[in-house]
Amino acid sequence: MNNQTTTQQAFKETNRDQVKKYLNYINGEWVASVSGKFSSNVNPANGEILGEVPQSTKEDIDLAVNAAKKAQKSWRLVPAPERAEILYDVARLLKQRKEDLSQILTSEMGKVISEARGEVQEAIDMAYYMAGEGRRLFGDTVPSELRNKFAMSVREPVGIAGLITPWNFPIAIASWKSLPALVSGNAVVWKPASETPFMAAEFVKIYEEAGLPEGVMNLVFGSGAVVGNAIVDHPDVDIISFTGSNEIGRQINEQAAGMLKRTSLEMGGKNAVTVLEDADIDLAVDGILWTAFGTAGQRCTACSRIIAHEAIKEELESKLLERISKLKIGNGLDESVDVGPVINQSSLQKIDNYVKIGVKEGAKLLCGGGILTSNSLEKGHFYAPTLFTDVSPTMTIAQEEIFGPVTSIIPVKNLEEAVEVNNSVEFGLSSSIFSRDVNRVFQAMRDLDTGIVYVNAGTTGAEIHLPFGGTKGTGNGHRDSGIAALDVYTEWKSIYVDYSGSLQRAQIDNR
Numbered sequence: 001m002n003n004q005t006t007t008q009q010a011f012k013e014t015n016r017d018q019v020k021k022y023l024n025y026i027n028g029e030w031v032a033s034v035s036g037k038f039s040s041n042v043n044p045a046n047g048e049i050l051g052e053v054p055q056s057t058k059e060d061i062d063l064a065v066n067a068a069k070k071a072q073k074s075w076r077l078v079p080a081p082e083r084a085e086i087l088y089d090v091a092r093l094l095k096q097r098k099e100d101l102s103q104i105l106t107s108e109m110g111k112v113i114s115e116a117r118g119e120v121q122e123a124i125d126m127a128y129y130m131a132g133e134g135r136r137l138f139g140d141t142v143p144s145e146l147r148n149k150f151a152m153s154v155r156e157p158v159g160i161a162g163l164i165t166p167w168n169f170p171i172a173i174a175s176w177k178s179l180p181a182l183v184s185g186n187a188v189v190w191k192p193a194s195e196t197p198f199m200a201a202e203f204v205k206i207y208e209e210a211g212l213p214e215g216v217m218n219l220v221f222g223s224g225a226v227v228g229n230a231i232v233d234h235p236d237v238d239i240i241s242f243t244g245s246n247e248i249g250r251q252i253n254e255q256a257a258g259m260l261k262r263t264s265l266e267m268g269g270k271n272a273v274t275v276l277e278d279a280d281i282d283l284a285v286d287g288i289l290w291t292a293f294g295t296a297g298q299r300c301t302a303c304s305r306i307i308a309h310e311a312i313k314e315e316l317e318s319k320l321l322e323r324i325s326k327l328k329i330g331n332g333l334d335e336s337v338d339v340g341p342v343i344n345q346s347s348l349q350k351i352d353n354y355v356k357i358g359v360k361e362g363a364k365l366l367c368g369g370g371i372l373t374s375n376s377l378e379k380g381h382f383y384a385p386t387l388f389t390d391v392s393p394t395m396t397i398a399q400e401e402i403f404g405p406v407t408s409i410i411p412v413k414n415l416e417e418a419v420e421v422n423n424s425v426e427f428g429l430s431s432s433i434f435s436r437d438v439n440r441v442f443q444a445m446r447d448l449d450t451g452i453v454y455v456n457a458g459t460t461g462a463e464i465h466l467p468f469g470g471t472k473g474t475g476n477g478h479r480d481s482g483i484a485a486l487d488v489y490t491e492w493k494s495i496y497v498d499y500s501g502s503l504q505r506a507q508i509d510n511r
């Protein structure tokens with residue numbers, strides 16, 4: 001049975017009751033969970049049930065890991081340039097289906113359609129980039145200290161990569177993790193976020209269609225508590241790559257540490273835009289608006305703080321207020337909408353709770369600050385774009401990740417204070433500075449303690465060929481994306497070939 005027939009049959013079999021159902025993908029087959037149970041996928045813009053996916057169990061993970069283990073034995077021996085041929089096809093298929101994928105993405109996640117297209121493009125870029133790695137995967141060749149001896153390092157796959165991915169970038173982040181894992185010869189067991197299962201299934205359908213051998217990519221739907229936990233706990237899963245909350249990331253790290261299992265963790269941010277007194281204020285307003293309220297503030301890189309020089313604070317406030325009042329809120333499938341819904345009810349409540357805490361702690365609410373319930377919005381989860389000012393750096397809303405369309409102005413007197421405020425949080429993902437003074441910009445580039453720094457742009461917009469990740473509570477020293485991603489999914493092997501025909505002792509015989 002060819003792969004495409006398998007997929008079509010899976011759909012035929014499960015579409016009898018007209019509800020769109022996806023199945024797990026294990027060992028090249030679309031299969032139901034051993035639990036026989038399903039859960040619903042809901043559109044956050046209007047509450048519509050989009051379909052169902054399996055509620056899987058530990059047994060499903062056991063099956064997926066067994067399949068991955070078997071498949072990896074031969075996948076690692078496929079020459080990397082040949083593995084990469086499949087990735088080129090993945091890139092082409094993603095490109096062909098960009099519009100369909102973007103529509104699905106907006107329907108299940110809520111981000112506005114132009115951003116969904118941007119996200120799919122990020123996965124396309126990553127696929128082409130990592131396909132190129134099939135002909136590189138560079139190691140070093142170095143001269144040996146001994147005669148007639150050859151020395152080099154090569155990258156070997158780690159084995160089985162367990163991927164646990166979030167709902168806010170369901171295909172981009174999945175591409176950051178799965179593509180480097182696969183091109184370097186690992187097999188994958190993937191648990192996508194429960195909120196965005198369809199994007200995961202569509203991505204895997206593309207892997208299948210591109211000809212990835214059975215068992216190399218396995219997809220298991222379900223909760224973090226059951227399925228995620230089973231992946232982390234499984235002794236045959238060699239590396240866990242996770243993007244999500246700090247709390248879960250820490251748990252994963254602790255759990256994996258006992259097994260000496262490698263973890264790559266990306267756990268959010270509390271990113272700030274600094275606006276100095278010599279900045280182009282209109283440009284700064286553009287940057288803040290886009291990065292604080294784009295994706296309804298649900299990016300790890302969202303601008304959650306605005307560190308404003310006191311000389312331009314008032315101008316910034318009034319310009320921001322004017323622009324925020326013009327933002328159109330609604331279903332992201334409407335091309336004219338600027339800000340879509342947040343992901344679900346509990347997220348809506350959490351955001352609202354933070355806003356209430358902000359008011360209680362004495363922050364000045366300039367606009368927004370409420371759940372939107374007008375006729376067209378009442379069935380979805382919409383929050384009013386919210387701006388606070390006169391926020392002190394230690395307030396809860398200036399310290400904790402809100403993950404919603406809420407941002408706060410913190411006044412400062414100079415660059416030194418701005419840097420101190422920027423660095424005073426638990427996270428260190430992204431930061432930005434608006435200034436025309438090259439000396440102060442370079443000082444900021446050096447001193448901002450984040451994994452990503454933007455100059456004269458907001459806090460989002462990472463490109464796939466540089467490392468993505470951060471310092472402090474944002475991560476554990478690893479990076480997604482760029483060449484750095486290969487370090488997560490490979491082991492270095494140093495190889496010495498002695499062709500002298502005699503025993504040569506390093507550090508001894510040449511001294």
Ligand code: UN1
Nearest residue numbers: 169299300301460461462
């Ligand atoms: C995330 O928010 O977790 O730089 C990923 C950006 C996007 C990726 C964000 N390219 O905002």
